Amino acid sequence: MGFWSRFFRDRLAVGGLVIVLALFLISALTPFIAPYDPSAIDVDNILASPSAGHLFGTDELGRDVFTRMLYGAGISLKVGFVAVGIATLIGVLLGAVSGYYGGWVDMVIMRFVDIMLCFPSFFLILAVIAFLEPSIFNIMAVIGLTSWMGITRLVRAEFLSLKERDFVLAEKAMGASAPRIIFLHILPNAMAPVLVSATLGVASAVLVESALSFLGIGVQPPTPSWGNILTQGQSTLGVAWWLSFYPGMAILITVLGYNLLGEGIRDAIDPRLRG
Amino acid sequence: MLRYLLKRLAILVPTFIGITIVCFAVIHLAPGEPTSMQAELNPKITPEAIEQLKRHYGLDQPVHIRYLVWVKNLAKLDFGTSISADARPVWDKIKERLPITISINVASMIIIFLVSIPLGVISAVRRGSLLDRSITVFVFIGFSVPGFWLALICMDFLGVRLMWLPISGIHSQGYEHLGPFARALDLARHLALPVLISAFGSLAGMSRYMRSSMLEIIRQDYILTARAKGLSERAVIYRHAMRNALLPVITILGLSVPGLIGGSVIFESIFSIPGLGKLFYDGIMMRDYNLIMGSLTIGAVLTLLGNLIADIAYSVADPRIRAS
Numbered sequence: 001m002g003f004w005s006r007f008f009r010d011r012l013a014v015g016g017l018v019i020v021l022a023l024f025l026i027s028a029l030t031p032f033i034a035p036y037d038p039s040a041i042d043v044d045n046i047l048a049s050p051s052a053g054h055l056f057g058t059d060e061l062g063r064d065v066f067t068r069m070l071y072g073a074g075i076s077l078k079v080g081f082v083a084v085g086i087a088t089l090i091g092v093l094l095g096a097v098s099g100y101y102g103g104w105v106d107m108v109i110m111r112f113v114d115i116m117l118c119f120p121s122f123f124l125i126l127a128v129i130a131f132l133e134p135s136i137f138n139i140m141a142v143i144g145l146t147s148w149m150g151i152t153r154l155v156r157a158e159f160l161s162l163k164e165r166d167f168v169l170a171e172k173a174m175g176a177s178a179p180r181i182i183f184l185h186i187l188p189n190a191m192a193p194v195l196v197s198a199t200l201g202v203a204s205a206v207l208v209e210s211a212l213s214f215l216g217i218g219v220q221p222p223t224p225s226w227g228n229i230l231t232q233g234q235s236t237l238g239v240a241w242w243l244s245f246y247p248g249m250a251i252l253i254t255v256l257g258y259n260l261l262g263e264g265i266r267d268a269i270d271p272r273l274r275g
Numbered sequence: 276m277l278r279y280l281l282k283r284l285a286i287l288v289p290t291f292i293g294i295t296i297v298c299f300a301v302i303h304l305a306p307g308e309p310t311s312m313q314a315e316l317n318p319k320i321t322p323e324a325i326e327q328l329k330r331h332y333g334l335d336q337p338v339h340i341r342y343l344v345w346v347k348n349l350a351k352l353d354f355g356t357s358i359s360a361d362a363r364p365v366w367d368k369i370k371e372r373l374p375i376t377i378s379i380n381v382a383s384m385i386i387i388f389l390v391s392i393p394l395g396v397i398s399a400v401r402r403g404s405l406l407d408r409s410i411t412v413f414v415f416i417g418f419s420v421p422g423f424w425l426a427l428i429c430m431d432f433l434g435v436r437l438m439w440l441p442i443s444g445i446h447s448q449g450y451e452h453l454g455p456f457a458r459a460l461d462l463a464r465h466l467a468l469p470v471l472i473s474a475f476g477s478l479a480g481m482s483r484y485m486r487s488s489m490l491e492i493i494r495q496d497y498i499l500t501a502r503a504k505g506l507s508e509r510a511v512i513y514r515h516a517m518r519n520a521l522l523p524v525i526t527i528l529g530l531s532v533p534g535l536i537g538g539s540v541i542f543e544s545i546f547s548i549p550g551l552g553k554l555f556y557d558g559i560m561m562r563d564y565n566l567i568m569g570s571l572t573i574g575a576v577l578t579l580l581g582n583l584i585a586d587i588a589y590s591v592a593d594p595r596i597r598a599s
Contacts, residue, residue: 012415115293118575118582122537123555127567128301130559207421211541214423215556234427234545238435249423255419 006268013264019257029075036064038071039222047240057242059232060158065242068224069250075225076254079140079209080202086144087213088198091151096190098152099159106156121146125208126217134217143205151197158190192269199262203255210251224249279590279597287579292432294575295349298568299342343511345568354569366570368554373573375445375541376550379466380535383474384528391478392524395485396517399493410482417479423541426472430545433468441465469542476538477531484527488520495519522593529585533578 007013026033035055043063050057096199098109126143132138162168171181172191212218213227214234221228228246233244303390336344348355398407434442441447445465453461492498493516501515502508539552547553551570558566590597 011598015489111289112291115290115297118290118294118533119297119571120533120537120574120578122534122540123571123574124297124301126540126555126559127571130562130567131302166514203419207419210421211423217540217559230424230427237427241431244424244427244431248421248428251421251424252416252419255421256415259415259418 003268007264010264010267012260013268016257016260016262016264019253020261023073023077023254023257026070027077030070030074034067034070036067038068038224039063042068047236048243049240056246057240059229059240059243060236065229065246068227068229069247071224071228072226072247073250073254075136075219075223076206076209076251079136079143079219080258081207082140083143083147083205083209084198084201085202086141087148088151088194090145090148092099092155092187094148094219095152095155096159096187099156100163100178100182100186102160109152110156113152116146116149119146122208122211125212126215129212129217134220136219136223139209139212139218143208147201147205151194151201154193154197155190158193159186162186162189192264196262196266196269199258199265203258203262205256206258212248276590276597280587283583283586287583290579291576294579295346295572296342298575299345299387299570302564302568302571303338303341310391349572354572355397355565357558357566358563359558365565369551369569369573370567372549372551372554373424375548376536376539377577379470379473379542379548379550380532380539382466382470383477383535384531386474387477388482388528390474391481392485392517392521394478396481396489396512396520399486399489399520400512402490410486414479414483417475418483420475422472422476422538424544425475426468426542426545429468429472439549440468445548464466465546466548469546469548473535473542477534481524481527481531485520485524488523489516490558492516492520522589525585525589525592529582532581533574536574536577 040063042058045054045058045062047060048054048058048062054064054066056069058064059068094113098106124146126146128142128146129138132142159182168181168185171185176185194225209218210225210227211228213225215229216228216231218227219225227248230244233240236243352366353551354369356362357368358362394410398410401407430442433439441464445462446467447461450458450461498511498516500512506515536552539550540556541552542548543550543552544556551573555567555570557563557576558570
C-alpha cells in the first residue's frame with residue numbers, strides 16, 4: 001500500500017489536512033470574506049455580544065472580532081511557516097554536517113544542541129524578544145532560532161545510518177564531492193522525518209506566537225493576532241466571554257490540525273512506527 | 276555507579292559554561308539597553324547622566340571583560356543588583372521567589388506522573404478499544420490546547436462565575452490571622468488552578484509516551500514467557516511490563532522540566548503568583564539586565580539539575596545504563 005492510500009485511510013490525519021487547507025484558504029481570502037475593516041472602531045458597539053451583525057461580537061473599541069480573527073489566521077500561518085523554515089534550515093545544515101563528518105565537528109555541534117536544550121525555550125525567546133522590540137519579523141526569527149535542535153538531532157541520526165549505505169559508498173568511490181553526496185544523495189533520503197518534525201513544529205510555533213502576543217511581547221496591536229485578542233479577553237474576564245473563547249478555539253483547532261497532519265504523515269510514511 | 280556519576284558530573288561543567296556564554300551573548304548583543312529604558316521614562320535626563328548610569332552598571336566596558344566579571348561574580352552567586360527602584364541584589368530576589376515556583380512545578384510533575392502512567396497503561400493494554408480511542412483524542416487536544424487560554428477559561432468559569440476558586444495571588448486577605456490548617460487550605464485553593472493547568476499540557480505527551488513504551492514492552496519475549504508460565508494478566512502487566520515501560524518515562528520527565536519552567540512565566544503572570552516566572556516577566560518589561568541574566572541562568576541550572584536527577588534515577592533503575 002502506498003503513502004497516499006495509507007494516509008487517506010487515517011481519518012484523524014485527513015481531518016488534520018482539511019483543517020490546514022481550510023486555514024490556507026481563509027488566509028488567502030481574508031480581504032474578500034471579512035465583513036468589516038479589522039481596525040474600524042465603532043463606539044456605538046463596544047463589547048457587543050455575538051449576533052448576526054457581529055458573529056463573534058466586538059471588542060472594547062467596537063471592532064469586529066470575527067474580522068480580526070480572520071486576519072489573525074494569516075498572521076499565525078506566516079509566523080508558523082517562516083519560524084519553522086528557519087529552524088528546519090539550521091537543523092538540516094547542522095545535522096547533516098554533524099552526521100556526515102562526525103569527529104570533533106559532531107562533538108561541538110551536539111554539545112551546542114545540549115546547551116540550547118537546557119534553556120527553558122520560553123525564557124530564552126522572551127529575553128531576546130524583549131530586547132529586540134517586538135515585531136512579527138523578530139518573533140519569527142527568534143522562534144526559529146530557538147527551535148532547531150530537534151531537527152538537528154533527527155537529521156544527524158539519519159545521516160549516521162545513511163552514510164554507511166552502499167549507494168553513498170559507491171558515490172564516494174566515484175569521487176563525488178562531499179556537498180554533492182550530502183545534498184543530492186543523502187538528504188533526499190532523510191527528508192521524511194524532517195517533514196514530520198516540521199509539521200509538528202508549525203503547531204508549536206503557532207502556540208508560542210499566541211502566548212507571546214498574549215503576554216504583550218508578540219504581535220503588537222493594532223495588528224490583530226489571536227494571542228492579543230486573548231489579552232483583551234483577560235482584561236474583560238467575566239464581561240465579554242467571546243473575547244477569550246473564540247480566539248482560543250481558533251488556536252486549539254489550528255494546532256490540532258498541524259499535530260494530526262504531522263502524526264498522520266509519520267504513520268503513513270512508516271506504518272511500523274504507528275503508536 | 277560512582278564512575279558513572281562522576282562522568283555525568285564532568286559533562287555538566289562544559290554545558291554550564293556554554294549556558295553562561297549563551298545567556299550573556301543573547302542579552303548583550305541585542306540592541307536596547309537598560310539605560311535607554313530609564314531615559315525613556317525620564318525625558319529630562321542628560322547625555323552625561325546616561326554616561327554616568329552606564330558607568331554605574333559597568334556598561335562602558337568591552338563585552339568580554341563584562342562576561343568575565345559576570346562569571347566571577349556568578350561563582351559567588353552574585354548576579355549584581357536589580358535595576359528596578361528597590362536596587363536589591365538579584366540573587367536575593369530570585370531566592371525568595373524560587374520555592375514557590377519549584378513547589379508548583381514539583382506538584383505539577385507529581386500530578387503528571389500519577390495521571391499519565393495509568394492512562395498510558397490502560398490505552399496500551401486495551402489498544403484499539405473505545406477507551407483507547409477516547410484517550411487518544413484527549414491526548415491530541417491536550418497537546419494542542421494553549422495553556423494560557425485554558426487558564427483564562429477556568430478563571431472565568433470557576434473563578435469569576437462560580438466563585439469556587441480564587442484567581443490571583445497565593446494568599447487571601449487576612450491570611451496572617453488564619454490557623455495553620457486554614458492557611459494550608461488557603462494556599463492549596465490558590466495553587467489548585469495553576470498547578471492543574473500547567474500539568475495539563477505535559478500530561479498528554481507523557482501518557483502518549485507511556486502508551487508506546489508499554490506497547491513496545493508487551494511485544495517482548497519475556498512478557499510471552501511470563502504469560503506462558505501462567506502468571507495472571509494483572510501480574511504480567513503491572514509487575515513485568517509496567518516496570519520496564521516506566522524506565523524511558525523517567526528520562527522524558529526530566530526533559531519536561533524546561534517546558535514547565537518556561538510555562539511558569541505564563542501561568543505566574545496570569546495568576547499573579549510571585550514566583551520566578553513572574554519575576555522574570557517583570558524584569559523583561561523593565562529591561563532589568565542583571566535580573567534577566569540571573570533568572571535565565573537559574574532557569575537553565577534548574578533544567579540541568581532536573582536532567583541530572585532523571586539520569587541518576589534512570590541509572591539506579593536500569594543497571595545496563597551504568598555499564599555502557
